[in-house]
Amino acid sequence: xxxxxxAISTTRRGMTVGAAVRxxxxxxxxxxxxxxxFYRPQVDVLVVLIFLAGLWTLLVVRSFRAAxxxxxxxxxxxxxxxxxxxxxxxxxxxxxxxxxxAKLLALHQLAVLRHAQERxxxxxAIARELLRxxxxxxxxxxTSTFLILAQSSLELNDLAGAGQALARLGGRRLAIGESLNxxxxxxxxxxxxxxxxxxxxxxxxxxxxxxVMPAAPAAVSQALLALAANKIGRDDAAKWLGDRASxxxxxxxxxxxxxxxxxLWPAVSVAAxxxxxxxxxxxxx
Amino acid sequence: MTIQPPNWFDVNAMIDQSVPSPRAKWWRWMAVSMLVGLxxxxxxxxxxxxxxxxxxxxxxxxxxxxxxxxxxxAWSANRAARNERQQIDQLEEMVTLRQWPAAAMSLHAxxxxxxxxxxxxxxxLMYLSSVLGRYHRFTDALDVHNYLLNHFELDGNTxxxxxxxxxxxxxxEDHLVDADRAISELRRMNGATETAAYxxxxxxxxxxTGHAAEATELFEKRRALFAAQLGHRAAxxxxxxxxxxxxxxxxxxxxxxxxxxxxxxxxxxxxRRYPETAALFEAFEPAAAPLEAR
Numbered sequence: 100x101x102x103x104x105x106a107i108s109t110t111r112r113g114m115t116v117g118a119a120v121r122x123x124x125x126x127x128x129x130x131x132x133x134x135x136x137f138y139r140p141q142v143d144v145l146v147v148l149i150f151l152a153g154l155w156t157l158l159v160v161r162s163f164r165a166a167x168x169x170x171x172x173x174x175x176x177x178x179x180x181x182x183x184x185x186x187x188x189x190x191x192x193x194x195x196x197x198x199x200x201a202k203l204l205a206l207h208q209l210a211v212l213r214h215a216q217e218r219x220x221x222x223x224a225i226a227r228e229l230l231r232x233x234x235x236x237x238x239x240x241x242t243s244t245f246l247i248l249a250q251s252s253l254e255l256n257d258l259a260g261a262g263q264a265l266a267r268l269g270g271r272r273l274a275i276g277e278s279l280n281x282x283x284x285x286x287x288x289x290x291x292x293x294x295x296x297x298x299x300x301x302x303x304x305x306x307x308x309x310x311v312m313p314a315a316p317a318a319v320s321q322a323l324l325a326l327a328a329n330k331i332g333r334d335d336a337a338k339w340l341g342d343r344a345s346x347x348x349x350x351x352x353x354x355x356x357x358x359x360x361x362x363l364w365p366a367v368s369v370a371a372x373x374x375x376x377x378x379x380x381x382x383x384x
Numbered sequence: 385m386t387i388q389p390p391n392w393f394d395v396n397a398m399i400d401q402s403v404p405s406p407r408a409k410w411w412r413w414m415a416v417s418m419l420v421g422l423x424x425x426x427x428x429x430x431x432x433x434x435x436x437x438x439x440x441x442x443x444x445x446x447x448x449x450x451x452x453x454x455x456x457x458a459w460s461a462n463r464a465a466r467n468e469r470q471q472i473d474q475l476e477e478m479v480t481l482r483q484w485p486a487a488a489m490s491l492h493a494x495x496x497x498x499x500x501x502x503x504x505x506x507x508x509l510m511y512l513s514s515v516l517g518r519y520h521r522f523t524d525a526l527d528v529h530n531y532l533l534n535h536f537e538l539d540g541n542t543x544x545x546x547x548x549x550x551x552x553x554x555x556x557e558d559h560l561v562d563a564d565r566a567i568s569e570l571r572r573m574n575g576a577t578e579t580a581a582y583x584x585x586x587x588x589x590x591x592x593t594g595h596a597a598e599a600t601e602l603f604e605k606r607r608a609l610f611a612a613q614l615g616h617r618a619a620x621x622x623x624x625x626x627x628x629x630x631x632x633x634x635x636x637x638x639x640x641x642x643x644x645x646x647x648x649x650x651x652x653x654x655x656r657r658y659p660e661t662a663a664l665f666e667a668f669e670p671a672a673a674p675l676e677a678r
Contacts, residue, residue, distance in 0.1 A: 145440075275477040303676040311480050314615040336674045343647055346618070347611050 101189050101209070103221040107228045109192045110206045117197045120158065127151055158197050165194035166201040172208050176215055184212055200237050203229065207240050214247045223251035223260070242268065242277055249284050253291070261288050275311075282308050283316050286323045290359060298327035299336075306340070318348035322360050329363065337363070393488065395524040398495035398512065399531055402505050405498040411457060418446050465500055472504050475511045484518045491515060506536060513549055522553040529553065544573055544581075551585045555592050563589060580606065580613035580621070587624045591631075592660065599628035600637075619649035620657065626668075627661045639668050646670035650677075 128151055135144030168191045175184040191205040207229055213222035226248035234241055245264045252260035265288055268281055282305060289298045302324060309320040325340035341363050344353065350367045354360050425439050471494055478487035491512050499505040509528055516525040529550035533543065547570050554563035567585055576582045583606040590599035603610075603625035610621040622645035629638035642664050645654060651670045655662070 274473055275480050306677070307481075310616045312615065314612050314618075317615050333674070335672075336676075339647070339672070339674050339677065342671075346644055346648060347615060 101185065103224040106192060106206060106209050106225060110202045113192065113196060113202045114199050116195065117199065121197055124151065124155055162196040162198055162201060165191055165196045169205055169208055176212060181212060181216055188212065200235065203232060203234060203237055207244060210244065210247050214251060219251040219254040222247055223255065226251065242271060242273060246277060246280050246284065253284065253287055258288065258291055279308060279312050283312070283320050286320050290323045290326065295327040295330035298324060299331055299333065314347045318344045318353060319357060322353055322363060325363055326360060395516070395527060399528070401497060402495040402499050402508070404500055404502060404505065411453065415450060418450055422446060468500050468504050472507050475508065479511050479514050484515060487511065487515050506532065510546065517549070517553060522557045525553045526550060540574065544576060548581045548585055552588065555588050560593060580609045583609060584614070584621055587621060591624045591627050596628040596631035600625060600632065603628065616648050619645045619654060622648065623654050623658055623661055623664070626664050630664060630667065638664070642668045643671045
């Protein structure tokens, strides 16, 4: 398995080589155009330029072929074929490419893969590296990279890192999927730092957005909002949101996932804790 | 409550006029003409040094012009494809967030001219069927579903979703025999019987055809599945189950299911989606909601 550090250094090396070859080609083209006439008739500038154009075309085709290796990456990740996705990414990262975007895209795909594999430390390291780079025409990737960084940081309990990543996403124009993801992460982050009033400020649009999430994240988001409502004394909203969450997901599961929600369902949480405790005891035995 | 669609919503025109037009081939003719011209000039230049110089300059100019034209063509095609992709993304957002008038306007602008990409057109037509359903134009929605199913090779999930939408439209139009046949087709699809969407269309059919006992039995069996797979759209299943319980005279269960349905979705929205459940709204109070949610 490709480590985050190896992937990062391979990408940097690949981009440096690509940039050096691009620079060299320009120098050769300019050199042939400027110096060529002085060496006539031994050297025909047109022939040299045609040769360089041919070489350039060859390198471009090679670069495109390397980039195409990961074309079916989304389908592989969606179907859980992580090993195959990994080997394709590794091939792209190690292959020669003239262009930075091909390398950066492969690195971004590796961050997505590590995130899907729940290897959050690697995902966070790769996401940080991507955000340090000039993304150019891949700037659209920065949003999903920040989201990966925020979630990985939360999973690693790095609240400062998660907060910074989320702050960078504020005010951006997001696609609907990204907005839903951001809301879930913001609520998770704010509940961990105890920012209950902030969670409940303008809360109804958040609920409407949570309504279009799949059942599990919709339940968690509304349960966290219920907890925030409870903390600031909005008992009516807390009951409504808590009841909705309990219709969408098993309350014991919710408490197991987010122990902070135990405050919403005290009776259930005792059972959940005792079930979890007995499971742990059995495992120890 | 029936909301009238915009009067310019001509579905057949939208289907016909959105077909991508074949790519222009004029630039290929231009390239061939340039090459023929250059070949002719090379052959006629002969040993004349002045003509050869002129030929070299002409060759360079033609190659440069050709490259510039290719680059500008690629750039404009790329920009148009990106714009179309952005419009589809915006449509997805509008339909997901139930911004129906904006989605209808956007579809009108998009589908009354040839689109660039077949995949984007299929997506736009799927969104069109959702918007038509929202405006209670079920016959038109059926036309769109049938067009998609009959004219394209689509993946299994997409076909399943379109077929589910088609059955719902048939049931809404009271095409009960067709709906029953379409449900049988759905059942034969791989894994379909394990989905909440399939269970929901069965539930709706049973309610429409007055098979209340079957409906309540199905609901009890699939209750957890509805919530897990449909999220807030599980409100539809709760509402239909409430109607079935009410038909059987079980007011307590009907009231409980109605409460859960109105807890998950706004009352107005549920009333609009299933006018056949009007009796429930007379018989029971919706779930209490905080002021901001009313």
